[in-house]
Amino acid sequence: MQIAILGYGTVGGGVGRLVAQQQHQVQQLQVTHIFVRPTHPRTQPEMSDDFEAIINDSHLDVVVETLGGVEPAHQYILAALRHGKHVVTANKAVVARYLQEFTQVAAAHHVHFYYEASTGGGIPWLRNLEQAARVDSLDRLAGILNGTSNYILDQMASQGVEFEVALRSAQQLGYAEADPTADVAGIDVQNKLRISTAVAFNVDPQFALPTWGINGVRQSDIRDLQRLGLTLKLMGTSVRHGDHVAAVVAPTVVVNDSLFAHTPGNFNLVALHGESVGDLQFYGQGAGAAPTATAIVQDVLDIAHGVPHLHRDFAQPAISDDDLLTGDYLVRGAVGACPGVTDSMVGSYYWAADVHPAVMARWVASHPDSLALRLSPAASAQVRPTVAQLAQGRRAFA
Amino acid sequence: MQIAILGYGTVGGGVGRLVAQQQHQVQQLQVTHIFVRPTHPRTQPEMSDDFEAIINDSHLDVVVETLGGVEPAHQYILAALRHGKHVVTANKAVVARYLQEFTQVAAAHHVHFYYEASTGGGIPWLRNLEQAARVDSLDRLAGILNGTSNYILDQMASQGVEFEVALRSAQQLGYAEADPTADVAGIDVQNKLRISTAVAFNVDPQFALPTWGINGVRQSDIRDLQRLGLTLKLMGTSVRHGDHVAAVVAPTVVVNDSLFAHTPGNFNLVALHGESVGDLQFYGQGAGAAPTATAIVQDVLDIAHGVPHLHRDFAQPAISDDDLLTGDYLVRGAVGACPGVTDSMVGSYYWAADVHPAVMARWVASHPDSLALRLSPAASAQVRPTVAQLAQGRRAFA
Numbered sequence: 001m002q003i004a005i006l007g008y009g010t011v012g013g014g015v016g017r018l019v020a021q022q023q024h025q026v027q028q029l030q031v032t033h034i035f036v037r038p039t040h041p042r043t044q045p046e047m048s049d050d051f052e053a054i055i056n057d058s059h060l061d062v063v064v065e066t067l068g069g070v071e072p073a074h075q076y077i078l079a080a081l082r083h084g085k086h087v088v089t090a091n092k093a094v095v096a097r098y099l100q101e102f103t104q105v106a107a108a109h110h111v112h113f114y115y116e117a118s119t120g121g122g123i124p125w126l127r128n129l130e131q132a133a134r135v136d137s138l139d140r141l142a143g144i145l146n147g148t149s150n151y152i153l154d155q156m157a158s159q160g161v162e163f164e165v166a167l168r169s170a171q172q173l174g175y176a177e178a179d180p181t182a183d184v185a186g187i188d189v190q191n192k193l194r195i196s197t198a199v200a201f202n203v204d205p206q207f208a209l210p211t212w213g214i215n216g217v218r219q220s221d222i223r224d225l226q227r228l229g230l231t232l233k234l235m236g237t238s239v240r241h242g243d244h245v246a247a248v249v250a251p252t253v254v255v256n257d258s259l260f261a262h263t264p265g266n267f268n269l270v271a272l273h274g275e276s277v278g279d280l281q282f283y284g285q286g287a288g289a290a291p292t293a294t295a296i297v298q299d300v301l302d303i304a305h306g307v308p309h310l311h312r313d314f315a316q317p318a319i320s321d322d323d324l325l326t327g328d329y330l331v332r333g334a335v336g337a338c339p340g341v342t343d344s345m346v347g348s349y350y351w352a353a354d355v356h357p358a359v360m361a362r363w364v365a366s367h368p369d370s371l372a373l374r375l376s377p378a379a380s381a382q383v384r385p386t387v388a389q390l391a392q393g394r395r396a397f398a
Numbered sequence: 399m400q401i402a403i404l405g406y407g408t409v410g411g412g413v414g415r416l417v418a419q420q421q422h423q424v425q426q427l428q429v430t431h432i433f434v435r436p437t438h439p440r441t442q443p444e445m446s447d448d449f450e451a452i453i454n455d456s457h458l459d460v461v462v463e464t465l466g467g468v469e470p471a472h473q474y475i476l477a478a479l480r481h482g483k484h485v486v487t488a489n490k491a492v493v494a495r496y497l498q499e500f501t502q503v504a505a506a507h508h509v510h511f512y513y514e515a516s517t518g519g520g521i522p523w524l525r526n527l528e529q530a531a532r533v534d535s536l537d538r539l540a541g542i543l544n545g546t547s548n549y550i551l552d553q554m555a556s557q558g559v560e561f562e563v564a565l566r567s568a569q570q571l572g573y574a575e576a577d578p579t580a581d582v583a584g585i586d587v588q589n590k591l592r593i594s595t596a597v598a599f600n601v602d603p604q605f606a607l608p609t610w611g612i613n614g615v616r617q618s619d620i621r622d623l624q625r626l627g628l629t630l631k632l633m634g635t636s637v638r639h640g641d642h643v644a645a646v647v648a649p650t651v652v653v654n655d656s657l658f659a660h661t662p663g664n665f666n667l668v669a670l671h672g673e674s675v676g677d678l679q680f681y682g683q684g685a686g687a688a689p690t691a692t693a694i695v696q697d698v699l700d701i702a703h704g705v706p707h708l709h710r711d712f713a714q715p716a717i718s719d720d721d722l723l724t725g726d727y728l729v730r731g732a733v734g735a736c737p738g739v740t741d742s743m744v745g746s747y748y749w750a751a752d753v754h755p756a757v758m759a760r761w762v763a764s765h766p767d768s769l770a771l772r773l774s775p776a777a778s779a780q781v782r783p784t785v786a787q788l789a790q791g792r793r794a795f796a
Contacts, residue, residue: 018533018674022533122675122678123678124530128522128526135416135699257662258660259661259681262655262657275688276520276691276692277683277689278520278683278686278688279681280682281680281681281682282678282679282680282681283678284676284679285676290674290675290676291675294530294533294675298529298532301532305706306704306706308703308705
């Protein structure tokens with residue numbers, strides 16, 4: 001199998017090294033082209049900036065896209081598929097946007113389009129999701145899908161530092177970009193949740209997806225939640241009931257007994273629920289050169305061995321229905337106009353009950369100095385009795 | 399695809415129901431035979447006690463074996479393979495014993511022998527292990543692989559009850575057999591760890607495997623460990639370094655921060671470590687009709703779709719080397735002759751340092767009123783500073 005790698009950064013380089021190590025295996029994989037910018041130093045003989053020459057190489061089997069970003073990755077992937085090359089990508093932004101188009105073009109040209117590495121890094125998440133969907137009716141996904149934000153929240157909880165200090169530490173370790181917006185504001189999780197939801201429910205990833213991040217979280221928030229026996233994580237959640245779908249990306253409060261609460265550092269944890277199989281959860285490195293490279297090479301080996309993936313056309317109807325994810329929130333700041341807000345306090349937060357994610361997302365967007373933390377169903381069940389007591393107390397003294 | 403189910407208990411019945419639900423799927427699966435004892439009431443037209451007639455049915459594609467136990471399951475599986483039928487089994491006892499033979503006979507007759515449901519129930523553990531081994535060098539496995547014992551330990555920790563009370567509760571819920579020996583004494587985990595280790599390292603499952611269970615654990619043990627910030631689980635662990643392999647099944651103390659410590663009720667959690675992918679962990683229902691049936695149907699669908707599994711001959715050398723799993727233990731009872739025992743106390747336990755699993759297993763077997771709890775590496779690191787202080791204190795006052 002002859003492979004071209006587009007882009008030779010962290011992930012692309014990791015793929016090059018892993019393929020080189022695999023030479024002793026039965027399956028012969030060979031990197032014959034590495035597409036780099038004209039200005040990139042030519043450290044390996046396979047390097048070139050001539051994309052046309054690469055996809056016109058009739059011996060080339062697979063294009064591995066690790067450029068990142070939407071364009072020109074989108075055009076390069078389409079061109080490779082149209083030239084009859086299989087494509088494997090780690091690029092969540094372009095997959096979240098164009099999954100349906102890539103799938104159609106790949107089918108039309110009788111090649112495969114695989115994207116395991118786009119979501120969950122080294123965790124074999126999408127293939128397990130595909131496989132579960134093969135025999136089961138899936139109705140719920142939830143996950144810690146961004147290692148950078150998880151590292152920041154974990155540092156805040158374990159080291160007692162403020163957000164900015166934890167962020168700098170993440171940057172020094174190479175977990176966070178100089179511009180960390182995509183990680184901390186939930187954009188990266190949003191892309192991965194779109195892809196996961198599309199695979200699980202066979203829907204177009206372009207559904208409504210209210211999203212906010214952890215930018216406004218303070219050390220005092222982490223401490224307050226610890227006192228309540230709760231842990232804060234940035235999570236994505238999506239649910240389906242029939243043709244109705246709802247999803248949200250938000251800072252999410254989970255109970256200390258959950259596996260989510262004990263997902264440390266830059267690890268990821270993703271969960272699915274199926275009618276027959278029940279709860280399945282998958283834990284591992286969601287990023288990094290070597291783990292992500294294993295996910296890419298797994299996809300390449302599936303192509304080499306003719307392993308079929310689940311056929312998805314992402315064309316099931318998906319009626320956006322926020323009723324499915326109505327939930328409770330802890331809010332602070334200028335909460336006067338906050339939807340669902342009550343006069344009950346939980347620690348130093350106001351309790352906002354039964355709010356639609358999209359409604360809360362709009363309030364968060366228009367109140368940058370306030371904070372809204374979503375409660376998982378278990379966290380909500382843990383806190384609700386306290387809320388009820390407080391509310392009764394208030395009424396008694398009113 | 400025409401399927402025969404051997405045995406129609408919990409798992410066999412679950413397969414029958416799941417296949418019936420799948421009729422709307424593209425892949426047409428059909429149960430055409432159900433092999434039951436002569437005395438079994440004939441509640442379905444497919445039921446028969448004529449095994450020869452079943453495997454001589456030229457339309458039959460797959461035999462699903464859910465009889466359990468070593469014989470006659472072993473002979474039935476061999477006969478089915480020799481008649482050119484694919485075999486899918488949930489039977490850990492027979493797979494742990496005859497994996498190599500089944501694999502050879504299946505290859506000779508150009509059929510598949512798959513056994514996902516034998517280990518980890520609904521968790522897609524063996525296929526993820528196989529797949530990780532495809533691109534990575536695996537060096538460590540560890541898992542909570544028995545839901546019954548996990549339920550008992552979890553009840554003891556959360557409800558404050560004694561072992562016998564928790565066991566009765568497990569029996570009432572149908573988690574434990576009338577004779578719970580295989581579950582609580584570690585035999586069930588031993589079988590599953592043999593299979594996992596064979597798949598991960600491509601070795602014959604008949605390696606040395608020191609094993610003891612949780613029979614002697616008291617409520618006071620659970621409380622003592624809770625005071626130390628530790629949690630007790632029945633776990634299997636295996637490691638490889640080059641051609642050297644070591645494994646152990648023992649009551650194992652883990653740190654409260656681990657996912658293992660937060661695996662509740664009758665759930666399972668299994669972990670692998672690979673050089674490239676790092677830590678991967680998989681959580682789900684390790685038993686039960688519906689989850690186990692999904693694992694069986696996944697194997698049947700792989701056969702229907704021609705999905706190749708990793709080729710394993712289980713013939714890699716495996717030099718038994720307990721040095722790889724030398725570990726620390728908390729012991730109580732008649733510890734005078736206990737290997738590695740020191741005069742340092744940790745809570746109400748003596749500290750036994752750097753002991754080979756096989757050596758400790760022999761001591762446990764000959765001291766039924768004593769208890770030896772293995773410490774995970776992280777638990778050992780958490781306790782060791784305390785032990786050092788205590789030892790220094792003792793010397794100071796000696």
